[in-house]
Structure formats: structure tokens, C-alpha cells
Amino acid sequence: MKSITKQKPLEEIDRQLDGMDRVYLVGCGTCATMTRTGGREEVLHMKEHLQGLGKMVTGWTVVPIACDEMTDTTLRESNGAIKNASCVMVMSCALGVHRLASYIDKPVTPALDTLFIGLEDGPGSFHEVCAQCGHCVLGFTAGICPVTMCHKHLLNGPCGGTNDGKCEIDKTKDCAWTLIYQRLKDQGRLDVMRRYQPPGNSHVVPRPRIARISP
Amino acid sequence: MMGQSFREVLQSGKFVVTSEIGPPKGTNIDKMCHHIDILKDLVDGINVTDHQSSVMRFPSIGGCLHVKEKGGEPILQMTCRDRNQMALQGELLLAYTRGIRNVLCLTGDSIVVGDHKSAADVFEFDSAQLLRAVRHLETGKDLGGNDLDGGVQFCAGAIVTPEAKPFEPQFIKFEKKVEAGAEFFQTQAVYDLDNFAKFMDRARQFRVKILAGIVLLVSARMAKYMTENVPGIFVPQNLIDELAAAPKGGALNKGIEIAGRMIAELKKNAICDGVHIMAIGKEEVVPDILAAAGLTSGGTAHPASGKTLHAS
Ligand code: SF4
Ligand code: SF4
Numbered sequence: 001m002k003s004i005t006k007q008k009p010l011e012e013i014d015r016q017l018d019g020m021d022r023v024y025l026v027g028c029g030t031c032a033t034m035t036r037t038g039g040r041e042e043v044l045h046m047k048e049h050l051q052g053l054g055k056m057v058t059g060w061t062v063v064p065i066a067c068d069e070m071t072d073t074t075l076r077e078s079n080g081a082i083k084n085a086s087c088v089m090v091m092s093c094a095l096g097v098h099r100l101a102s103y104i105d106k107p108v109t110p111a112l113d114t115l116f117i118g119l120e121d122g123p124g125s126f127h128e129v130c131a132q133c134g135h136c137v138l139g140f141t142a143g144i145c146p147v148t149m150c151h152k153h154l155l156n157g158p159c160g161g162t163n164d165g166k167c168e169i170d171k172t173k174d175c176a177w178t179l180i181y182q183r184l185k186d187q188g189r190l191d192v193m194r195r196y197q198p199p200g201n202s203h204v205v206p207r208p209r210i211a212r213i214s215p
Numbered sequence: 216m217m218g219q220s221f222r223e224v225l226q227s228g229k230f231v232v233t234s235e236i237g238p239p240k241g242t243n244i245d246k247m248c249h250h251i252d253i254l255k256d257l258v259d260g261i262n263v264t265d266h267q268s269s270v271m272r273f274p275s276i277g278g279c280l281h282v283k284e285k286g287g288e289p290i291l292q293m294t295c296r297d298r299n300q301m302a303l304q305g306e307l308l309l310a311y312t313r314g315i316r317n318v319l320c321l322t323g324d325s326i327v328v329g330d331h332k333s334a335a336d337v338f339e340f341d342s343a344q345l346l347r348a349v350r351h352l353e354t355g356k357d358l359g360g361n362d363l364d365g366g367v368q369f370c371a372g373a374i375v376t377p378e379a380k381p382f383e384p385q386f387i388k389f390e391k392k393v394e395a396g397a398e399f400f401q402t403q404a405v406y407d408l409d410n411f412a413k414f415m416d417r418a419r420q421f422r423v424k425i426l427a428g429i430v431l432l433v434s435a436r437m438a439k440y441m442t443e444n445v446p447g448i449f450v451p452q453n454l455i456d457e458l459a460a461a462p463k464g465g466a467l468n469k470g471i472e473i474a475g476r477m478i479a480e481l482k483k484n485a486i487c488d489g490v491h492i493m494a495i496g497k498e499e500v501v502p503d504i505l506a507a508a509g510l511t512s513g514g515t516a517h518p519a520s521g522k523t524l525h526a527s
Contacts, residue, residue: 160376
């Protein structure tokens with residue numbers, strides 16, 4: 001699983017830092033390093049950019065897994081530099097931003113936008129596979145998620161826009177239902193596709209979504 | 216058609232003709248009303264498009280009310296793009312109380328192809344699920360299982376794309392729509408009648424009425440553009456050549472002739488149950504298409520005013 005992120009436009013980053021002159025930078029050694037949005041190199045780049053704006057970078061680090069509980073302990077080593085900063089800028093996905101914001105009592109700002117949770121299907125190429133809809137239908141779609149991979153999250157087969165196996169919105173994206181059809185056919189299970197699927201439940205876990213696992 | 220419901224017309228065995236209008240972007244409804252006037256006595260039903268191509272417009276139900284007021288037979292196009300199940304049901308209740316008895320259940324185009332690209336899309340239901348929702352409402356209950364105080368009855372239809380590639384998954388969806396309760400289908404534009412006849416051979420096993428989609432070609436360029444860029448539309452080269460060979464300024468007439476010829480052939484060979492004519496902005500020439508098809512006597516003769524209104 002990878003959190004796929006994209007750096008925010010610099011002007012938005014600059015705006016978020018309005019009035020904050022001393023910044024501590026945190027990158028993430030896992031997803032954001034893989035997507036080259038919050039690894040060592042990108043953090044150093046950001047450092048230079050901020051210095052160019054006349055800001056002081058009080059310190060920086062790339063924690064192994066920003067969203068992990070261990071981040072707390074890792075960051076303790078940098079306590080001084082963080083104390084000295086007017087804010088912490090996080091170059092990880094929003095999960096990492098949340099984790100840091102939960103125990104740093106300084107303003108915490110994201111440098112990245114979190115796009116989706118995806119798998120890597122080749123070097124540098126990621127695609128979303130699950131939207132955490134709360135009711136998994138992969139059993140009748142041959143392991144390809146129509147909620148996530150079909151542009152209109154259709155459950156009963158393709159729309160009329162299927163375009164030689166590509167999605168009507170983009171010739172470079174596969175039509176999920178062509179893939180599902182093909183795989184079910186290869187498995188000799190087209191009867192599964194013929195079965196009517198009722199609409200999903202939009203509130204399997206109503207927001208705010210919380211799960212408590214009993215001991 | 217007079218006095219008959221659209222469902223009765225479909226069942227009557229006559230060659231059914233429907234057409235469609237697009238509501239305005241804005242509150243000037245003159246052109247839409249003019250198109251309704253042209254079509255209402257010539258065709259058996261008038262579809263009103265629902266923010267077609269995801270372009271924000273006057274709503275389909277509003278257009279249907281005008282069709283109804285003017286004595287035409289409206290077919291409410293309803294997509295799942297902009298409405299959750301609350302809005303879908305509510306609009307069906309409204310439609311019913313205003314005498315709108317036909318609904319075409321569509322999934323809807325993607326928001327990102329339209330003119331409000333950052334708008335939220337809904338797609339809580341797909342077309343098959345919407346068809347079932349219509350049938351469910353007819354049992355006197357809403358989708359939450361509650362009793363309705365006053366029910367609905369609709370002649371429900373759907374669309375199918377005979378030129379979809381690949382075709383098999385499209386046909387499975389077609390079957391699911393039939394099972395979900397679709398009574399009639401209006402197809403995406405067809406130009407290759409041999410291929411369409413093959414589709415009809417398979418579709419005939421189902422007891423539904425199928426109206427072939429006829430989209431008016433107005434130039435060789437448009438034909439070429441559609442065949443190259445619109446998924447599910449294929450215009451054979453000979454038609455493109457025919458349009459290209461038309462004398463300067465004569466392409467529209469050639470397009471009318473082609474449309475008329477196709478309709479005549481579909482009817483003569485009893486390939487399908489009727490046609491759905493989409494003139495896309497050129498609704499004024501629908502009478503000419505019908506005349507070219509031999510379905511009416513007149514040419515550009517617009518229906519005489521002062522005709523009796525149809526019984527609702
Ligand atoms: S259906 Fe798709 S979005 Fe829902 S849980 Fe399964 S993979 Fe995730
Ligand atoms: S073309 Fe395929 S992936 Fe795209 S919206 Fe239609 S069914 Fe979904």
C-alpha cells in the first residue's frame with residue numbers, strides 16, 4: 001500500500017507559511033520517498049526554497065514512517081530544533097501530517113496533497129485500487145474494483161462510453177469494466193457479471209469513521 | 216398517437232418515431248418551445264435531455280413540462296450523475312403528478328467532459344439500478360421501504376450502444392437493463408445497418424422495443440470527427456464520402472437524405488421497432504428527415520397551428 005502524494009504548488013506552500021519565519025521540515029522515508037515527494041532530496045530542495053524566501057530552516061529530518069506511532073520518539077531527538085521553529089512543515093501524506101499534528105503543539109502544515117491510496121504497478125507508476133467503501137465487491141468483479149477504477153463507480157457493467165477498452169474520459173486509462181469482463185471471461189465466470197448488483201451503502205461507517213476493536 | 220400513451224404506441228406495432236430536444240442554457244425558452252411545436256405532432260415521443268454532455272442547462276423535467284403543456288408526449292431523460300436516490304425518487308414523483316409518464320434511465324456522462332469540471336458527481340445508482348428503482352416505486356413503496364401516499368406508473372426505457380467496443384460486456388449490461396424492467400431502448404447513433412441488424416438478431420430474443428438512434432450528419436467533417444472521437448459511434452467510409460461529394464452548401468441536405476434513407480430501410484426490412492432521431496440543434500429539419508424517409512407527406516411543412524391537443 002502506498003499513499004500517493006503530489007507537492008502543492010509553491011505559491012500555496014508560501015501562503016501557508018505567511019508570517020512564519022522559522023520552519024522545521026519533516027519528510028517520510030516510506031511512501032513519500034517512493035513517490036519522490038517527501039524523501040531526503042525533496043526535503044533538501046524545500047529547504048533551499050524556503051531559505052530563498054528568507055525563512056530560517058531550524059532543522060529537518062526524514063522519519064522512517066511518518067504515520068507510525070514511532071514518529072513521536074524519533075522526533076524527540078530534534079526537540080530543540082522544533083521548539084525553535086514557528087511551524088513544522090510535513091512532506092508526507094496527510095496521515096503523517098495527522099500523526100505529527102497530534103503531538104506537536106506548533107502549527108503543522110502539509111507541503112503535499114494526498115491523492116489516493118494505491119499500488120505500484122511499475123517503477124514510478126501507481127494506481128488507486130481501493131476507496132475504502134466499506135463493502136467490498138471484489139468477489140464478483142474478479143478482483144478489480146469498480147468503485148475505484150470505474151470513473152462512474154458502476155456496479156452492473158460498463159457505460160456506453162467504453163472506448164476500445166479505454167475509459168470515455170481518457171484514452172490512456174483502462175475501462176474497469178472491460179478488464180472485469182475479460183478476467184471473468186478467462187475464469188469462465190461471466191454468469192457472475194450477469195447477476196444484478198444493488199447500490200452500495202454510502203454510510204457503512206458514518207463519518208466520522210471510527211473503529212474500536214474489542215480486546 | 217392521439218389519445219394513446221407512449222406505451223400503447225410502442226405496443227401498437229406501428230413504426231415508432233421519437234426525437235429529442237435540448238433545453239436552453241439560460242431562461243430563454245423560445246427556441247426550445249419552437250422545437251417542441253415543430254415536433255409534437257410529428258413524433259410519438261419527445262426526449263428532453265438532462266444536462267447533456269454534462270453541460271449545465273435548464274432541467275429536463277422543466278422541458279418535459281413544456282412538452283406536456285403543448286400537448287406533446289414527453290420522455291424524461293434522467294441520469295444518475297447529479298442525483299442521489301432521494302432526488303431521483305422525488306423527481307419521479309413530481310413527474311408523475313404532472314402527467315409525465317415516460318422515463319429514460321441513464322447513467323449519465325462524466326462530469327469532467329462537461330462545462331463544470333470541478334463539480335461533484337453522484338453516480339450513486341447506475342442505469343440498471345435506476346430502472347429497478349422505478350419499478351420499485353411502482354409497488355407503492357419508496358426505496359427506504361416506506362409507503363407512498365399515491366404511487367407512480369412509468370413506461371421506462373434505457374439506451375444501448377450497438378457499436379460499443381468491446382461489445383459483449385455492453386450486451387450483458389443490456390440484458391441486465393431488460394431484466395431490471397426496461398420496456399424500450401433508444402440506441403446510440405447507428406450508421407452501419409448490417410452491424411445493427413446483427414445486433415437486432417440477438418436483441419430480438421427479448422420482449423422489448425428497440426428504436427434505432429439516428430443522428431443527423433451535417434458534414435463530412437462531423438461524420439469523420441464522430442467516428443474518430445465519439446466512443447460507440449462508427450460512420451462507414453462510404454457515408455463520409457457521400458457527404459464529402461455533396462455540392463457546396465449541400466451537405467446538410469445530403470445528411471437529411473442519408474438519415475431518411477436509413478429510416479426507410481430500417482422500416483422496410485422491419486429491422487427494429489422504430490427510430491429515435493437526434494438532430495442536435497437542427498431540430499427544424501426533423502420534418503424533412505421524416506419526409507425523406509417517406510413517413511410523412513410534407514417536406515418542410517411545419518405542423519399547422521391550432522391542432523387539437525392530445526388527450527393526456
Ligand atoms: S469494493 Fe473497492 S473500494 Fe470497496 S472495499 Fe473493495 S476494493 Fe475497496
Ligand atoms: S468507460 Fe468504463 S471505466 Fe469509464 S466510466 Fe464507463 S464503464 Fe466506467
